[in-house]
Amino acid sequence: MTSGNSAPGAPSPGAEPRPEGGLPRVAFAVVTSAWALALISLGILVAGRPPVDENLLFYVVDATDACVYGTVAAVTLARRRHPVGWILALTAVGGGVAALSYAWTVLTIRHPDLPAPEWALQLQGQAWVPGTIALMCVLPYLVRERRLTPVAGAGLIVGLAITAVLTWWSFARSDWDFRLMFALTVVGGTLAALEVGWRRLRGPAAERIGLGWLALGTGIMTATFVPLTRNDGFDLPLWFTPTLHLASQAFFPAAILVVVLRQRLWGMDLAISRTALASTLTVGLVAIYVAVTAAVTAALPWDGAAQVMAAAAVAVAVQPSRLWLNRRVHRLVYGTGVEPDSALRGLGSSLGAGTVEDLLTGLTANVAAALRLESVTLLLDGTPAAATGTPTGPPLIVPLVRGDDVIAELAVTAPPGETLDGRARRALDDLVPLITTGVALARSSADLAEARDRLASVRLEERRVLRRELHDGLGPALAGIRLGLQGARNLLTRDPVQAETLLAALQDELDGRVEDVRALSRSLLPPTLDTAGLGPALDELAARHRAGGLAVEVDCAAADLRGDLAAAVYGIAVEAMMNVARHSRARSARVEVRAEGAELVVRVDDDGRGLAPDAPPGVGTRSMRERAEEQGGSVRIGALPTGGTRVEARLPVPTGVRT
Template structure:
């Protein structure tokens, strides 16, 4: 039985990523240092202060994001984020130093000049290069996407250092255009990707779009739009872009910071939406509503009204971005439930693959009650966690899951597994029921074949030779009619008696298969008719029956067929003058016993068609058949037929 284990992070692998983590940490420290110098100078707040806040935020947010990514897996996006964070941190430190040096009467150059260019390559790379590479396999990205983006970012950085403002503006305009192309490319990938691979891509496209659009005010003539709009949009994008990168690269495995990321993304998205609502309402109402300040007041009222509906609409989407399917297992369960209608050989494989893909697990396997693994998805590299599967009021198997290397099964994933395991259990029960149905059909087919063999034997060995003898007898009568009429009449009388016996044999075969009295009056009257019929042929059947009146038809038919075949075998092969038949309820089943005092079965004698037919009748209902030769001779045939399954089947 597998133990529940918590797989610890691979410390050796984490140690190999120390340089990447150190880059992110250094960037964050630079951002903090720049902010501290700015605060120490106690300057008058202006537009430069907003840009410094943006640079410090880039250093902190992307420094931490890159450190988190690189501590989890080696991915090129992690290093690009570290470069962006270093650029932002260097720019923030330079800006803070410039303000502090100026306030203290010191010379800020040459370090202060970095405030105008250090942020350019990394920040532009965020929306020109990174979105193309944010995928599980960066090598799958089209080469031209990140290549064009990197070329524009480097060119713009070089122009910013050289203070070529006209060329810089043109290059920055190209960056905005390519940023829009990049956002459209990410959205196109989201629409075409399978559902599990599309998680986070919509937010990544939105973050890319916001970042690209945030540079538009820098390209417009002064005074067209407030200059603070650019840093404001930059700050808003920090709530969308990093979370989308984490969701796609780390696949909803955020090491316990899900709540913080979720709330940050929700706050950022609400800020974007409500700010856009305010600006749009202000522009539209200013041309309609007279009076100074009324347009802004109504726009503010519109924002207040929109807060709660916007939050209700955004919250489940942000939840799905951060937590993936583990945050909304009912959606996955509904999708998996639709697969239950297939009921084919691939059903269980499809269900366990859906669980593995939706919850980002390393492996998932479904094991039956007998310990046989019936379906598996992925390959386990650690001891699995076992979750019991129950359906229809009882256990049906076990679900075995393993987290990806370096990850653990957190509480949210376990709760999602508890919900999804019910669907897997239903699939396992359906699979077991389908297998039982297939076995039942096979038994029914064999039973029909054996009954046909019985009829063929009776016709071939009994009725066939008798009819041939009657034909010869009639030929003899035809020869005697003219020469010896009296002998012909005597022979005709003998032939008539033989024909009557053969007609009775046909009736015996028909009654043995399913006598009319069994359908009309029930099992006990049918058994008494069986006793009477054998008594007419000189074989005594002593019946002891205590049968309930409301006996299900399948049980009654099986019990009669077994009793009739056992009595017929005793009459034909035992050599005894009679047998005892006992039929009655025993616990939850109906017991049928036939005992004779004959010579018994020969050791090693093969089972005949009749024996196979009795066994098949019992097993069709989930019962059993036993044939023994007790000491002192004779044969005992004992069948136990369960009543409960038959009752359900009869319903």
């Protein structure tokens, strides 16, 4: 995916994005410089052996900024030329320079003979300013894909102005008021956090992903400057403010990555481990939790029984917050898949869907929501049957196994910028049995609906056969008999002999029609099939065809077979023999029924003229296939090597049915 620039003046949505590559050499220089500054400063600091005080803790903050933001800046700049990458780089290098300045100051105190230019020693309070202030007051407005709104544009101008003024103030004046500087920083950071939070609530749905965490990260960073706006620091412990700064620097870069990578902003296509993301966010939150806990504990009475009460108050007040934050982090990364009850409730609701399509679509949608996946596609026989989301990368294929058979496959992709690590796979594996059950239920419902449709089709076809026989055969014959009776009535007085002859002919015609009705009845379901079984019923069928001049031989090894399976076998044999009698011009035929393994095989052979290659399937052929499919079997029609045609049906024999 390639996206347009998100800086002010970026193309509007829908416009063709401008191709902009990254700066891999610059990215390498930034990350190398930032880490080198941090490591060199650490070596100098060890040699200087500084006292453990607030300044040392702020050094840790500056060195951490250099390493963390240097890495994030390199990831960004290597793939995209964007102001966010430059701000991150400025923060990293500024933090490294500030850390190096502090370390050198400590070393010169221990070794006064070393050079100690005033400008170099002052950098510890100046170098971090432009990058850190821009990080809070400018960067949040730029983490977007679309053009800036008027409100965002105004906020960005305010943030740039605050950054520029404070940068100039810190470098150009020695009498600057730090409290005013920090107050302006709090104002700019608060405005930026509110704008990101507004986008999270009111922006386009696709662009809200991760903005809650960016707003929280900006707010936390802003909050770390609030104690610095007062001389007394709200009477907090000296270590509290730098510790809170350090915690925010662990959380804020991860929040930026959440937005950039999950939305694939600016064409960033990088996958990171979900575990790494969860760990980074959790470390930041836990550090904040520790700092707040310590501050609350320090503010409470701490002697005797009051000590126990203070500890209890901290545990009651802070522990639920820590657990809530921890759940939020893991839900952000893994979804409700880490909460089995919520995930199972969501999937269970899908099983109550009305249609098969709704059931399968509901399954994929709930799996995607439960595990916070980019896309979930259900594959039946390799063909997508339901899908949620659109994959933008290669999917992970998970087989759905029932018994020894793979009944379906699930193709899943992680959100952009993430990989499915071990924890996500385990959560998916925990849900697979319920998904498999849902798919099996859907397939059973589909099979039942298909069988119902086939049954309705067979019944409709049988009705059509009855209508044709009655309309084309029995109906005209009865009409003819009625006319004949009227003629005989007219001849009774004038020519009794002729009338008697006509009545005898009408009686023969009526006997023939009665036999036709009996034959039709027997072809549908003869009484012999229920009373004597399949063998005698086939013998009666053969006898009727022999009476018509067709020699028929029956070999039935399942003579006592009854029930639906016997009715299906008999129906197939009737249709096959009817085709032989009507179309094949055969002189003889053979009906064979026997068990072969777990199948019942029905063969009807004739010595007729065979089946034309281009002959369309008729009513009888369709009826045979439908009867076989009702039993889970099949019908094959082909030519015999010696001439003639073979109809062969193979029907599974249910367990416990005698053949």
